[in-house]
Amino acid sequence: MDQRARALAEKHFGISRGELLVGGIPVTALVGKYGTPAFIYDRKVLDEKLDALRRALPPQFSICYSVKANPNPAVLRHILSRDCGLEIASAGEFCQAIRAGCPAERILFAGPGKTEAELELVLSQGIGEIHVESITEAKRISEISRRLGVRANVAIRVNPAGEAEGGAMRMGGRPAPFGVDEEILDGVLDLVLADPSLEFRGIHLFTGSQILDSSVLVSQYRHGLGIARRVAQRRGQPLRAVDFGGGLGIPYFAHESELDLASLRAGLAELFAPIETDPAFTGTKFLVEPGRFLVGEAGIYLARVNDIKVSRGKKFLILDGGMNHHLAASGNLGQTIKRNYPMALANKLDAPPEEFVDVVGPLCTPLDTLARGVTLPRAEIGDLFVIFQSGAYARSASPLGFLSHPAPPEIWIDAGHDELVRPRGQQEISHRGNPEFHTANAASIKG
Numbered sequence: 001m002d003q004r005a006r007a008l009a010e011k012h013f014g015i016s017r018g019e020l021l022v023g024g025i026p027v028t029a030l031v032g033k034y035g036t037p038a039f040i041y042d043r044k045v046l047d048e049k050l051d052a053l054r055r056a057l058p059p060q061f062s063i064c065y066s067v068k069a070n071p072n073p074a075v076l077r078h079i080l081s082r083d084c085g086l087e088i089a090s091a092g093e094f095c096q097a098i099r100a101g102c103p104a105e106r107i108l109f110a111g112p113g114k115t116e117a118e119l120e121l122v123l124s125q126g127i128g129e130i131h132v133e134s135i136t137e138a139k140r141i142s143e144i145s146r147r148l149g150v151r152a153n154v155a156i157r158v159n160p161a162g163e164a165e166g167g168a169m170r171m172g173g174r175p176a177p178f179g180v181d182e183e184i185l186d187g188v189l190d191l192v193l194a195d196p197s198l199e200f201r202g203i204h205l206f207t208g209s210q211i212l213d214s215s216v217l218v219s220q221y222r223h224g225l226g227i228a229r230r231v232a233q234r235r236g237q238p239l240r241a242v243d244f245g246g247g248l249g250i251p252y253f254a255h256e257s258e259l260d261l262a263s264l265r266a267g268l269a270e271l272f273a274p275i276e277t278d279p280a281f282t283g284t285k286f287l288v289e290p291g292r293f294l295v296g297e298a299g300i301y302l303a304r305v306n307d308i309k310v311s312r313g314k315k316f317l318i319l320d321g322g323m324n325h326h327l328a329a330s331g332n333l334g335q336t337i338k339r340n341y342p343m344a345l346a347n348k349l350d351a352p353p354e355e356f357v358d359v360v361g362p363l364c365t366p367l368d369t370l371a372r373g374v375t376l377p378r379a380e381i382g383d384l385f386v387i388f389q390s391g392a393y394a395r396s397a398s399p400l401g402f403l404s405h406p407a408p409p410e411i412w413i414d415a416g417h418d419e420l421v422r423p424r425g426q427q428e429i430s431h432r433g434n435p436e437f438h439t440a441n442a443a444s445i446k447g
């Protein structure tokens with residue numbers, strides 16, 4: 001069995017008689033009840049990640065979960081119950097957050113290209129904060145706020161300049177559709193500060209994704225504090241909030257290792273200790289908005305081996321689900337090099353590796369390959385194939401409509417109890433179909 005897969009199975013889930021368990025329940029029992037393919041999320045793993053992150057962050061930090069990593073309502077409800085806010089990037093995510101019971105004032109709205117209809121919706125419902133990504137957007141938010149007779153809480157999202165001390169890794173300084181370039185921040189800041197419809201709250205850092213080196217994170221936060229200090233000076237008072245973004249990674253591939261939380265904790269403790277008594281940061285709240293780090297490891301994808309064939313000497317296992325459900329595992333979600341996720345035959349974890357195979361989904365395209373050249377135990381039709389690290393950017397980042405197979409169900413496991421939290425065939429909700437918003441905002445949702 002793949003070493004990474006075994007390590008994850010042992011660390012987070014458990015193995016009994018060669019079979020993977022989730023929350024103590026054998027996966028064969030789960031698929032007997034819910035069928036395949038399916039996504040399964042374990043509450044315990046999510047909590048462990050959240051607790052570990054809280055321990056690594058200085059005490060003055062709060063956490064907003066980034067909904068786009070996994071918008072499942074059970075995930076959102078649980079994260080809300082753990083005293084986190086939510087970060088959203090569309091009206092649909094706003095509605096998912098509200099439906100999960102999140103008060104509007106605990107929601108942050110980031111992302112480029114927010115439409116008038118989206119801004120009108122969130123402003124009319126009293127959103128916590130909007131992250132301004134351009135001058136046009138600042139003006140648009142101001143205009144809508146005036147029309148609605150509200151004052152908008154805004155932060156400016158900053159795309160940092162290039163020279164930030166990231167060791168060998170160059171951070172920021174690249175052209176990006178996200179945020180306002182640090183080089184023109186002063187102009188945008190002056191515009192926001194002078195606008196009576198906008199309540200300036202602070203800055204939000206544009207950072208990378210999937211960062212596994214704690215020193216890179218610490219350097220980014222240091223750079224962010226420097227920007228915040230300059231903005232506070234220009235404004236003549238401390239910022240209400242500094243948001244360091246998401247981007248904390250989890251290891252997927254053999255050459256990657258876990259983010260070292262002990263060294264992150266030490267680096268941040270040293271960086272933030274002097275901040276406590278620094279007048280430039282009196283009353284400032286610090287924030288992170290991770291997605292992947294919290295939910296990525298909590299999820300698995302299960303599919304069944306539906307056919308096995310040999311073509312010109314090469315063996316293929318053909319599953320009942322593929323890239324339509326899990327685009328990232330097929331290597332087609334922006335990866336430059338296609339590598340195999342940690343994966344295994346979930347009902348044969350103790351069997352010796354015997355066969356060198358490719359594992360593919362049921363779609364009529366060579367893109368639909370989930371594993372290239374893996375050594376697995378001898379597979380039979382009906383065996384269960386598991387892909388680990390599938391809780392973030394998996395189901396919701398996949399082309400569920402491609403080839404018109406039903407969308408896979410999602411199952412939430414909490415201490416030995418399993419619950420179907422999205423049935424097979426159901427795609428994400430959209431704000432257009434949301435009755436509670438449709439009436440109130442019929443005028444603002446055009447087209």
Ligand SMILES: *Cc1c(COP(=O)(O)O)cnc(C)c1O
Nearest residue numbers: 066110209246247248290291292
């Ligand atoms: C996607 C996103 C995040 C979360 O990123 P992760 O890499 O999953 O931590 C946070 N903030 C914003 C604005 C995002 O777009």
